[in-house]
Amino acid sequence: MKKRVVAALMAGIMVFGVAGCEAGGAESTIGAEGEKGNSIKIGAILVGDENEGYTYAHIEGIKKAAAATGIAEDNIIWKYSVPEDESCETAAKDLVDQGCSAIFSNSYGHQSFMQQVASEYPDVSFVAMTGDTAAASGLDNFSNAFTKIYESRYVSGVVAGMKVAELVADNKLGAENYDANGNVLIGYVGAYPYAEVVSGYTAFFLGVQSVYQNVSMEVTYTNSWFDITAEGEAANALMADGCVIIGQHADSTGAPSAVQAALDSGKVAYSVGYNVDMLNVAPTAALTSATNNWSVYYKHAFEQVLSGSRIDTDWAEGYSEDAVAITTLGPSVAEGTADKVSEVISGIKDGSIHVFDTSKFTVGGDQVSTFALPDGYECISDGYFHESEHVAAPCFSLRIDGIKELN
Amino acid sequence: MAKETKKEPLIRLTKRDGMPAYKKLLIRCISLLMACVICGFVIYAITGLNPVEVYSTMVSGAFGTRTRIWSTVKEMMMLACIAIGLAPAFKMRFWNIGAEGQVLVGGIVTAGCMIYLRALPPIVLFSLMFVVSAAAGALWGLLPAVFKAKYNTNETLFTLMMNYVAIQLTSFFVAKWENPFGSNTVGVINQNSQEGWFPPVMGSRVFMSADIVLILAVLMFVYLKYTKHGYEISVVGESENTARYAGISVGWVTIRTMLLSGAICGLAGFMAVAGASHTISTSTAGGRGFTAIIVAWLAKFDSGAMLLISLLLAFLQSGAGEIASKCKLNSYASEMITGIILFFILGSEFFINFKLMFRKHGKEEA
Numbered sequence: 001m002k003k004r005v006v007a008a009l010m011a012g013i014m015v016f017g018v019a020g021c022e023a024g025g026a027e028s029t030i031g032a033e034g035e036k037g038n039s040i041k042i043g044a045i046l047v048g049d050e051n052e053g054y055t056y057a058h059i060e061g062i063k064k065a066a067a068a069t070g071i072a073e074d075n076i077i078w079k080y081s082v083p084e085d086e087s088c089e090t091a092a093k094d095l096v097d098q099g100c101s102a103i104f105s106n107s108y109g110h111q112s113f114m115q116q117v118a119s120e121y122p123d124v125s126f127v128a129m130t131g132d133t134a135a136a137s138g139l140d141n142f143s144n145a146f147t148k149i150y151e152s153r154y155v156s157g158v159v160a161g162m163k164v165a166e167l168v169a170d171n172k173l174g175a176e177n178y179d180a181n182g183n184v185l186i187g188y189v190g191a192y193p194y195a196e197v198v199s200g201y202t203a204f205f206l207g208v209q210s211v212y213q214n215v216s217m218e219v220t221y222t223n224s225w226f227d228i229t230a231e232g233e234a235a236n237a238l239m240a241d242g243c244v245i246i247g248q249h250a251d252s253t254g255a256p257s258a259v260q261a262a263l264d265s266g267k268v269a270y271s272v273g274y275n276v277d278m279l280n281v282a283p284t285a286a287l288t289s290a291t292n293n294w295s296v297y298y299k300h301a302f303e304q305v306l307s308g309s310r311i312d313t314d315w316a317e318g319y320s321e322d323a324v325a326i327t328t329l330g331p332s333v334a335e336g337t338a339d340k341v342s343e344v345i346s347g348i349k350d351g352s353i354h355v356f357d358t359s360k361f362t363v364g365g366d367q368v369s370t371f372a373l374p375d376g377y378e379c380i381s382d383g384y385f386h387e388s389e390h391v392a393a394p395c396f397s398l399r400i401d402g403i404k405e406l407n
Numbered sequence: 408m409a410k411e412t413k414k415e416p417l418i419r420l421t422k423r424d425g426m427p428a429y430k431k432l433l434i435r436c437i438s439l440l441m442a443c444v445i446c447g448f449v450i451y452a453i454t455g456l457n458p459v460e461v462y463s464t465m466v467s468g469a470f471g472t473r474t475r476i477w478s479t480v481k482e483m484m485m486l487a488c489i490a491i492g493l494a495p496a497f498k499m500r501f502w503n504i505g506a507e508g509q510v511l512v513g514g515i516v517t518a519g520c521m522i523y524l525r526a527l528p529p530i531v532l533f534s535l536m537f538v539v540s541a542a543a544g545a546l547w548g549l550l551p552a553v554f555k556a557k558y559n560t561n562e563t564l565f566t567l568m569m570n571y572v573a574i575q576l577t578s579f580f581v582a583k584w585e586n587p588f589g590s591n592t593v594g595v596i597n598q599n600s601q602e603g604w605f606p607p608v609m610g611s612r613v614f615m616s617a618d619i620v621l622i623l624a625v626l627m628f629v630y631l632k633y634t635k636h637g638y639e640i641s642v643v644g645e646s647e648n649t650a651r652y653a654g655i656s657v658g659w660v661t662i663r664t665m666l667l668s669g670a671i672c673g674l675a676g677f678m679a680v681a682g683a684s685h686t687i688s689t690s691t692a693g694g695r696g697f698t699a700i701i702v703a704w705l706a707k708f709d710s711g712a713m714l715l716i717s718l719l720l721a722f723l724q725s726g727a728g729e730i731a732s733k734c735k736l737n738s739y740a741s742e743m744i745t746g747i748i749l750f751f752i753l754g755s756e757f758f759i760n761f762k763l764m765f766r767k768h769g770k771e772e773a
Contacts, residue, residue, distance in 0.1 A: 084688075097474050116598060
């Protein structure tokens with residue numbers, strides 16, 4: 001009996017051994033084929049993997065940019081599901097060991113660990129996407145980058161505003177959908193209560209108001225970037241309060257799915273997503289999603305790495321470089337939305353529309369005329385808040401009138 | 408012999424004792440090998456990848472470069488340290504599910520020292536962090552122990568609940584110390600001045616923590632095996648009544664042991680913060696407080712075995728990450744591999760402790 005087991009094991013090992021040789025042979029020919037282009041290596045530290053919308057968008061952006069700049073896909077080294085702790089430091093060091101010339105991390109919490117490793121390896125470039133400390137760090141090889149996502153959030157707000165206006169005109173709303181002052185209620189599922197999220201929901205809110213002035217918004221935080229259950233529950237709570245539009249700054253499909261379920265059960269509710277097209281999970285409830293086109297940045301950064309120059313300390317672009325967009329409009333959008341959207345986008349591009357126009361919002365009943373960053377930079381001039389211009393990461397953290405944070 | 412008239416079951420289990428060491432080792436090696444073969448089939452069936460290549464990727468992921476070796480050693484030492492802390496409690500049959508919380512409070516006070524007392528001379532700062540982290544962990548262990556000794560409360564629930572208190576405390580301090588403001592993280596503490604960081608030895612800061620853990624391992628081995636305290640712990644663990652009959656104060660042994668257990672777990676928090684991450688967050692303990700329970704039990708509280716099992720788990724973890732990176736398998740696939748291997752290792756203990764007897768058809772038993 002024992003002998004038979006051993007024999008079976010041996011047979012198994014031998015089978016794998018042979019298979020190993022074959023597979024190995026096949027792979028080496030593939031490697032030889034891809035050997036045109038440059039030999040530069042890129043490291044990517046990702047907070048999730050391809051199953052998570054935000055990271056998926058980064059993966060696609062990196063692949064597209066690599067193809068455009070002649071970097072072989074084999075020369076991109078991926079680190080998936082790296083938590084925002086010292087694992088990021090280990091991952092970054094490991095990528096340095098593997099010969100990467102530039103290393104990108106895609107989540108805010110990676111930043112301080114990236115900065116740490118950057119200070120130890122001055123010959124390698126490090127980029128903490130969505131971060132904000134590169135300029136202050138004084139390191140030549142450490143950068144931050146972000147898109148002007150607030151521009152596309154504003155546009156997604158316009159789409160939502162058109163819908164609200166339509167719902168009001170068609171008399172589809174009940175008393176529960178209005179607050180005490182007669183404003184239509186809308187909701188927003190945010191991840192964390194800090195500037196990146198505040199800037200995003202404020203832009204969304206102002207976009208809605210640019211079409212339909214009388215709205216008020218409730219914001220719920222989930223304290224996680226990716227939590228399907230919590231996001232779904234937050235959306236349900238907001239809809240229970242009477243919110244008719246649910247926007248989001250969190251990475252899962254939890255909120256759109258919840259909104260679709262509510263819509264199917266006869267409630268009036270529509271969803272505006274983030275990162276990815278939500279029509280798969282919310283075919284009739286999803287209006288659109290605000291999304292980043294990361295390949296624009298990655299291509300720019302890869303070109304700088306290839307030419308041997310320093311990667312921009314702070315990079316932030318929006319519609320002007322096509323770095324942001326909204327996804328395909330869903331079937332439920334109001335009539336004329338597509339035309340309105342392209343009108344607003346061209347307005348943003350030619351500078352006739354400023355998202356954070358200080359005449360369009362108040363804080364505590366007053367217009368805001370000054371907002372200084374910790375380093376003394378004045379964000380407000382020429383009648384609008386200059387978001388993502390001095391540093392890449394969003395810094396608009398004012399809580400404007402009409403938006404209520406529930407937790 | 409009335410039993411013989413009954414129908415004998417197909418398979419009978421009998422407890423077996425005193426299997427020779429080489430045989431135990433053999434069984435464990437075979438089960439590991441079988442785990443690898445089964446994993447191989449699974450890997451091939453699901454992904455079509457060559458399993459041998461996947462395994463070699465795992466090995467290189469865990470030990471391929473200096474950075475990776477240190478990272479694996481760091482993970483191993485963290486797990487081992489917590490397991491060493493848990494060992495006396497579990498040997499006493501005190502179900503200390505609270506290591507996670509004990510690590511966290513140790514980490515909180517360490518971070519506090521690094522933030523508020525950075526001006527102290529390094530040697531003073533380190534001694535202080537060592538002492539206060541152990542004290543904080545000990546306090547977290549003491550509370551459930553006192554209630555158990557005085558009121559016979561259920562320590563499993565109590566220690567588990569203490570975890571949640573510790574997690575909330577951590578969130579509180581993360582919010583208090585957040586840097587930069589509004590980021591909801593503490594960031595790297597003393598990033599430029601590196602006050603309160605373990606100094607690098609042989610190219611890595613892990614060296615110091617590894618030494619501390621190895622010393623603790625030896626001390627725990629001696630403590631459990633050769634001291635009166637250790638003997639009292641095993642007597643209480645075997646039978647509280649026997650312990651009482653022998654004049655051992657069960658309450659006092661419980662309290663004393665949990666003080667020790669909590670203190671060592673608190674030290675693990677000290678090493679996690681000052682020796683590795685230099686920050687504090689609710690993921691500082693990262694579930695290791697629970698994984699270490701498996702380590703302690705599998706090792707039967709033997710220090711050497713705890714180190715070995717920690718190494719295996721750390722290897723699986725580092726290796727799994729590399730598979731995800733290199734073979735384009737996502738982390739779920741590598742978790743499956745880890746799961747299969749652990750299943751077989753746990754399974755091998757079954758075959759070491761029990762003997763399977765098959766029904767014989769008229770044949771004599773061997």
